[in-house]
Amino acid sequence: MQYRDFGKTGEKVSALGFGCMRLPTRNDFKHSIDEPEAVRIIRNGIDNGINYIDTAFFYHGGKSESLVGKALSDGYRDKVLLATKSPFAGFKFGFEFDKVLNTQLKRLQTDHIDMYLLHAANLKAWKNSALKLDLLSKMEKARAAGKIRYIGFSFHDDYEAFETILNGYDGWDFCQIQYNYVDINNQAGTKGLEAAAAKGLGVIVMEPLLGGKLANPTDNLKAALPEGVSPVQSALDFIWDRPEVSLLLSGMSNAQQVTENLRYADESRIGKLTDEQKLCFVKAKKVFESSAKISCTHCEYCIPCPKKVEIPEIFAQYNKSVQDEAAAKKAYKKIKGDAAKCIGCGKCEEKCPQKLPIRQKLQEADKFFKGE
Ligand code: SF4
Ligand code: SF4
Known part of the structure; x- marks a missing residue:
């Protein structure tokens, strides 16, 4: 050492x-x-x-x-x-x-x-x-x-x-x-x-x-x-x-x-x-x-969310989709608190040390995973 x-x-x-x-x-x-x-x-x-x-x-x-x-x-x-x-x-x-x-x-x-x-x-x-x-x-x-x-x-x-x-x-x-x-x-x-x-x-x-x-x-x-x-x-x-x-x-x-x-x-x-x-x-x-979709560090400061949206896990899969889209889409389907449950209250954004636009990125991820 x-x-x-x-x-x-x-x-x-x-x-x-x-x-x-x-x-x-x-x-x-x-x-x-x-x-x-x-x-x-x-x-x-x-x-x-x-x-x-x-x-x-x-x-x-x-x-x-x-x-x-x-x-x-x-x-x-x-x-x-x-x-x-x-x-x-x-x-x-x-x-x-x-x-x-x-x-x-x-x-x-x-x-x-x-x-x-x-x-x-x-x-x-x-x-x-x-x-x-x-x-x-x-x-x-x-x-x-x-x-x-x-x-x-x-x-x-x-x-x-x-x-x-x-x-x-x-x-x-x-x-x-x-x-x-x-x-x-x-x-x-x-x-x-x-x-x-x-x-x-x-x-x-x-x-x-x-x-x-x-x-x-x-x-x-x-x-x-x-x-x-x-x-x-x-x-x-x-x-x-x-x-x-x-x-x-x-x-x-x-x-x-x-x-x-x-x-x-x-x-x-x-x-x-x-x-x-x-x-x-x-x-x-x-x-x-040029390749990361969102710079989430998975620190979990943003949870619990009142609607139980699993923010860190959603963003982890969103970033993983850059490397392996099929595996990320499969994993996203298993997330119970998916991005569609977000009501846009903004409480998570107040707690995020990276100051990420969580609500906007959740919508973006949901659209991506649902192929819209
Ligand atoms: S904005 Fe959405 S994800 Fe963030 S705390 Fe509110 S409901 Fe949860
Ligand atoms: S607080 Fe921000 S950086 Fe930390 S897990 Fe939540 S979204 Fe990611």
Whole structure:
């Protein structure tokens, strides 16, 4: 495992962090976490050098934190830096901050959280919740009480919003941004990555594979990527190449992904990419953008929908149709909450970190799948 500086904190973090939002699930109605397998793969990651575990209050419908608590029992807690996030955007009153934090400590079976983030910060949540409810003072009080150690935010909005939040508080230790070879000019982008690192923040990269879409590329995209390296390793190398990156998070769902990612992390280096390989990513970005139907990352923030429309699954099949139209059409027929059930209330769009025009795209997908 390679270890890197975490901004100015003095901490050394593994180049690969374990994201706990896509843990292995059972094949049941609720897609509940397969606990023994999830514990096993998390511990395997830690045994092989991962020292950063990331979860959030809402992941897996609120069950991820408890699972992480179990995985980190039996002495594993002391081997890692533990990160979780405050669902602050939904707070109406300041007291909710402490209430939620205490619940998280209980779920995680720990007396402190190492890295505590305002979850999915955007300009609206920053102004209406973080500033209005004075949550940064609450973060500082929690730190003084020993409940959290480092203060950060995860981010989904445009670059201007990123700058506002980054410069809106002097006490940030770190931030977490979406970054991959397709998103260099999207959200915080390369500019945001550089700005955060220049201020001495640790920078965590999420969505390195854009919700898995860069892991299974079309033949065209594969052909554009650097030769002799798997699409996943290429995508991860693109991120690890940057000196500003402290670590990247991979939401690993099975033992094979853990094994492969551990190897990729071990082989990673700052400045590893040649100029020729860097040019491949410029081309790959163009190919991707010309073929993806919708840039949904399958994060599931938009559900539940009041009409039980299965938005992430519909978009997954819509994108899959680029590669295999017949299989995608067959899979769409099996989706109970299909796009036709949407009543256009717009609640999902308020929650989508990618700011996708979900209603419009659902209509488009429905027409496509029904062959209209
Ligand atoms: S707009 Fe449609 S898909 Fe979105 S929450 Fe409303 S009913 Fe559900
Ligand atoms: S539509 Fe938006 S919120 Fe829903 S899964 Fe896709 S990216 Fe996430």
